[in-house]
Amino acid sequence: MRDMLGREELISVEEALDLLLKSAPFRTPPEINLPIEDAYGMVLARDAISREDLPGFSRSTVDGYAVIASDTFGATESLPSYLTVKADIPMGKKPDCFIEKGEVAKIATGGMLPHGTDAVVMLEHTQQIDEKMIEILKPVAPGENVIQAGEDARRGEHILQAGHRLRPQDIGALAGLGITDIWACKKPAVSIISTGDEIIPAHQPLKPGQVRDINSYTLSGLLSLAGGIPNRKGIFSDTYDVLREIVEQSLSDSDMILITGGSSVGTKDMTAQVINDLGKPGVLFHGVSLKPGKPTMGGLINSFPIFGLPGHPAAVAVSFEIFVKPVLEELSGLCRNRFDNEKNTVVAKITKNISSSPGRQEHIAVALEERNGELWAVPVLGKSGLITTLTRADGTFVIPLKKLGVQEGDTVKVRLF
Amino acid sequence: MRDMLGREELISVEEALDLLLKSAPFRTPPEINLPIEDAYGMVLARDAISREDLPGFSRSTVDGYAVIASDTFGATESLPSYLTVKADIPMGKKPDCFIEKGEVAKIATGGMLPHGTDAVVMLEHTQQIDEKMIEILKPVAPGENVIQAGEDARRGEHILQAGHRLRPQDIGALAGLGITDIWACKKPAVSIISTGDEIIPAHQPLKPGQVRDINSYTLSGLLSLAGGIPNRKGIFSDTYDVLREIVEQSLSDSDMILITGGSSVGTKDMTAQVINDLGKPGVLFHGVSLKPGKPTMGGLINSFPIFGLPGHPAAVAVSFEIFVKPVLEELSGLCRNRFDNEKNTVVAKITKNISSSPGRQEHIAVALEERNGELWAVPVLGKSGLITTLTRADGTFVIPLKKLGVQEGDTVKVRLF
Numbered sequence: 001m002r003d004m005l006g007r008e009e010l011i012s013v014e015e016a017l018d019l020l021l022k023s024a025p026f027r028t029p030p031e032i033n034l035p036i037e038d039a040y041g042m043v044l045a046r047d048a049i050s051r052e053d054l055p056g057f058s059r060s061t062v063d064g065y066a067v068i069a070s071d072t073f074g075a076t077e078s079l080p081s082y083l084t085v086k087a088d089i090p091m092g093k094k095p096d097c098f099i100e101k102g103e104v105a106k107i108a109t110g111g112m113l114p115h116g117t118d119a120v121v122m123l124e125h126t127q128q129i130d131e132k133m134i135e136i137l138k139p140v141a142p143g144e145n146v147i148q149a150g151e152d153a154r155r156g157e158h159i160l161q162a163g164h165r166l167r168p169q170d171i172g173a174l175a176g177l178g179i180t181d182i183w184a185c186k187k188p189a190v191s192i193i194s195t196g197d198e199i200i201p202a203h204q205p206l207k208p209g210q211v212r213d214i215n216s217y218t219l220s221g222l223l224s225l226a227g228g229i230p231n232r233k234g235i236f237s238d239t240y241d242v243l244r245e246i247v248e249q250s251l252s253d254s255d256m257i258l259i260t261g262g263s264s265v266g267t268k269d270m271t272a273q274v275i276n277d278l279g280k281p282g283v284l285f286h287g288v289s290l291k292p293g294k295p296t297m298g299g300l301i302n303s304f305p306i307f308g309l310p311g312h313p314a315a316v317a318v319s320f321e322i323f324v325k326p327v328l329e330e331l332s333g334l335c336r337n338r339f340d341n342e343k344n345t346v347v348a349k350i351t352k353n354i355s356s357s358p359g360r361q362e363h364i365a366v367a368l369e370e371r372n373g374e375l376w377a378v379p380v381l382g383k384s385g386l387i388t389t390l391t392r393a394d395g396t397f398v399i400p401l402k403k404l405g406v407q408e409g410d411t412v413k414v415r416l417f
Numbered sequence: 418m419r420d421m422l423g424r425e426e427l428i429s430v431e432e433a434l435d436l437l438l439k440s441a442p443f444r445t446p447p448e449i450n451l452p453i454e455d456a457y458g459m460v461l462a463r464d465a466i467s468r469e470d471l472p473g474f475s476r477s478t479v480d481g482y483a484v485i486a487s488d489t490f491g492a493t494e495s496l497p498s499y500l501t502v503k504a505d506i507p508m509g510k511k512p513d514c515f516i517e518k519g520e521v522a523k524i525a526t527g528g529m530l531p532h533g534t535d536a537v538v539m540l541e542h543t544q545q546i547d548e549k550m551i552e553i554l555k556p557v558a559p560g561e562n563v564i565q566a567g568e569d570a571r572r573g574e575h576i577l578q579a580g581h582r583l584r585p586q587d588i589g590a591l592a593g594l595g596i597t598d599i600w601a602c603k604k605p606a607v608s609i610i611s612t613g614d615e616i617i618p619a620h621q622p623l624k625p626g627q628v629r630d631i632n633s634y635t636l637s638g639l640l641s642l643a644g645g646i647p648n649r650k651g652i653f654s655d656t657y658d659v660l661r662e663i664v665e666q667s668l669s670d671s672d673m674i675l676i677t678g679g680s681s682v683g684t685k686d687m688t689a690q691v692i693n694d695l696g697k698p699g700v701l702f703h704g705v706s707l708k709p710g711k712p713t714m715g716g717l718i719n720s721f722p723i724f725g726l727p728g729h730p731a732a733v734a735v736s737f738e739i740f741v742k743p744v745l746e747e748l749s750g751l752c753r754n755r756f757d758n759e760k761n762t763v764v765a766k767i768t769k770n771i772s773s774s775p776g777r778q779e780h781i782a783v784a785l786e787e788r789n790g791e792l793w794a795v796p797v798l799g800k801s802g803l804i805t806t807l808t809r810a811d812g813t814f815v816i817p818l819k820k821l822g823v824q825e826g827d828t829v830k831v832r833l834f
Contacts, residue, residue: 036619036634037634037637040637040638040641052623054804055628056623056625057625057626059628059802061729061800061801061802090614090626091613091614091615091626091655092613092614092615092616092617092626092627093615093625093626094624094625094626095626108683109728109729109802110613110615110628110728110802111615111626112625112626147800147802147803151800151803152803152804152805153804153805159805159808160808167638167834168634168635168636168637168638168639168642168734168834169635169638169730169734169807169808169834170807170808171634171635171637171638172631172632172634172635172638172730172804172807173631173730173804173805173807173808174619174634175619175629175630175631175633175634176619176628176629176631176730176804176805177629177804178619178620178621178622178623178629180619180620196508196509196527197507197508197509198508198509198510198527198528199509200509202453202591202592202593202595202596202597203595203597204595205595206469206473206595207511208473208474208510208511208529209474209507209508209509209510209511209512209528209529210509211472211476211527211593212592212593212594212595213592214589214590214592214593215589216592217453217454217585217588217589217591217592218585218586218588218589219585220454220457220585220588221457221584221585221586221588221589222585224457225585238508266525311526311527312478312526313586313589313590313593317585317586337785337811342763342792343761343763343833344760344761345763346759346760346762368754375759383478383564383568384478385476385478385526385527385564386564386568386569387471387569387570387589387590387593387594388569388570388576388590388593388594390586390587390589390590391576391577391586391587391590394754416760417584417585417586
């Protein structure tokens with residue numbers, strides 16, 4: 001988009017993202033039923049609900065003796081309570097004894113409390129006198145060292161909410177509750193279309209003027225990490241019909257399209273044309289006040305999200321993080337936590353002055369180093385378009401729209417790759 | 418281990434980890450050759466070395482005009498340089514023109530500089546007069562907006578080092594260099610052995626006194642995320658012969674063993690016996706000044722690492738992070754960065770006082786909340802042994818060995834799950 005003088009008018013990162021996320025409701029992710037062992041990292045489509053009280057019985061949390069708490073009141077090392085060991089509770093079985101006043105039962109962690117008892121004294125707070133008699137050296141309150149029946153989960157309790165991405169401990173908890181399958185959101189499939197007459201496959205030798213396809217590999221990895229299923233469609237020539245055909249095909253077999261590679265203005269304009277011709281609202285923005293990543297294009301073909309990504313490897317990574325990832329998460333059914341933005345960041349001091357033009361958000365790649373016990377961020381400078389810049393970097397930090405730069409020694413928040 | 422008075426003597430977390438990592442050299446990970454599209458997240462076994470100069474030609478980093486820089490010296494908006502457009506450089510091809518003084522060639526981002534030119538003027542710093550003539554409004558220095566041949570990588574340059582875990586941008590860079598396969602370290606296979614007569618499979622209804630297998634699911638997920646290949650061997654009864662047989666089998670078909678579930682002292686002692694009987698040095702520590710996670714056992718059967726992990730779900734996660742993960746990384750061939758420990762942490766304020774016994778490292782599970790734009794950590798309290806505690810938590814923070822606790826409003830560093 002250009003203003004009256006023909007200068008490019010750039011939209012801010014926030015405005016661009018807002019346009020994308022608010023222009024149309026994305027498709028609701030299809031639900032699939034999965035055994036929990038295949039559900040690590042999946043997003044729940046429905047709440048996980050406990051079908052039983054858990055534990056079903058009162059259970060010891062320590063190795064020790066199940067007691068009637070009042071039998072231990074007042075016990076000290078110098079004046080212990082003497083109690084009779086009536087039974088040894090077997091693991092995994094319902095104890096058949098009944099403990100009366102003055103009696104205890106030996107119990108291991110996880111063991112079921114026998115009838116009559118209401119607390120457990122830890123082994124280290126007891127002293128064995130003989131096979132049948134122990135000293136209690138410290139009192140316990142009723143319920144101490146015991147998980148009550150139903151304390152962990154109640155039948156009907158919503159243990160995990162729809163929109164939650166399942167972590168290892170969540171899968172463990174589901175197993176513990178006897179929930180062996182869940183309804184998850186199907187992962188979004190993402191087509192990666194490489195364009196540009198100068199782009200050749202990675203295995204081919206370069207002829208003058210050519211570059212190998214880099215971005216489809218980077219994007220594949222970023223998509224997998226963010227919970228998408230990448231589908232590298234291949235390299236297509238810079239012609240309207242060819243591009244339109246592969247976009248149409250991708251509309252039918254995926255949930256999002258990323259077009260990458262064609263970095264010339266002509267290719268970008270043609271990409272915009274294809275998007276606009278295939279559905280409304282079409283291209284929502286083309287050109288963002290962002291460095292690197294300025295030539296990012298975002299749009300919707302009906303409610304189907306499509307991106308034209310910058311050609312430079314470093315710019316692709318920045319555009320992905322800012323624009324593609326939030327859209328992918330919407331398509332995934334994920335409910336983001338607000339602190340997710342804080343994840344994977346470290347605070348470091350910057351090793352040199354860096355100036356930035358006001359009016360654009362600038363992302364600076366840095367390598368981290370420890371110097372005298374402090375973390376320092378060393379800018380990884382490299383002309384835009386270099387392939388290897390990001391291989392030497394550990395992350396990026398942002399100079400906001402209105403700032404003119406950072407000074408040596410300033411503290412910056414580095415988002416790690 | 419007990420002191421003279423029969424009290425348990427606990428080893429510190431640091432001492433325990435040192436014992437594990439320094440007692441024996443672990444096996445060197447086997448090398449496997451992989452196509453780069455299968456190598457995301459793998460650890461490089463050998464340096465990746467560029468086989469060519471890259472780019473092979475000098476390339477424009479912007480859309481504009483390739484020029485002889487000296488032709489632009491002194492150009493301003495009020496006094497532009499007038500230059501003749503001699504050619505339009507096609508993408509992906511070697512330009513066949515030769516640019517002489519006073520001439521320029523139109524060039525797109527990524528295009529190959531034609532003979533004679535040494536810089537590129539950005540389109541926005543030019544004004545088109547007619548088809549054959551442009552005004553240059555701003556001078557460029559020689560080399561400006563150009564990536565020189567060989568600037569990205571030199572033939573023989575070590576682009577990525579052995580021990581590096583391949584990130585998306587690394588795979589992209591390898592593709593760009595025409596390196597389509599690499600030598601990676603084979604991922605370590607880890608056997609997970611569940612023990613305990615009270616443990617039943619997740620799909621079975623509970624009888625009194627029983628609990629379902631939880632930890633093998635949690636550990637599977639944690640292992641996958643940390644770069645291991647989990648192998649859940651199943652649930653085995655608490656007898657010496659049974660345990661010894663499955664440990665012996667696992668020694669032959671995996672690289673590390675995790676024994677989990679059997680939480681009673683008897684089971685733990687038996688596990689220690691099996692480890693000590695199968696090879697030297699055997700059990701290195703049993704009991705750590707750590708909460709939760711005290712009953713962690715670590716040892717080596719010859720140079721093969723084996724762990725007896727605590728039975729409580731929250732304790733398992735803490736023990737994994739502290740002990741299992743560093744050993745897994747050694748087995749993976751990974752060179753850790755020192756700042757890796759900073760990853761996935763956020764700083765938050767604690768919402769209430771928490772006291773801790775001195776003499777042990779305590780890990781407190783917390784949920785994060787945003788309150789008035791600040792991040793707060795709300796302790797997720799729950800008796801040890803509860804299954805669902807960690808499903809409500811976002812991470813943990815550590816109260817060190819010598820501290821007595823934290824006060825409401827104190828800043829804590831939360832490691833996110």
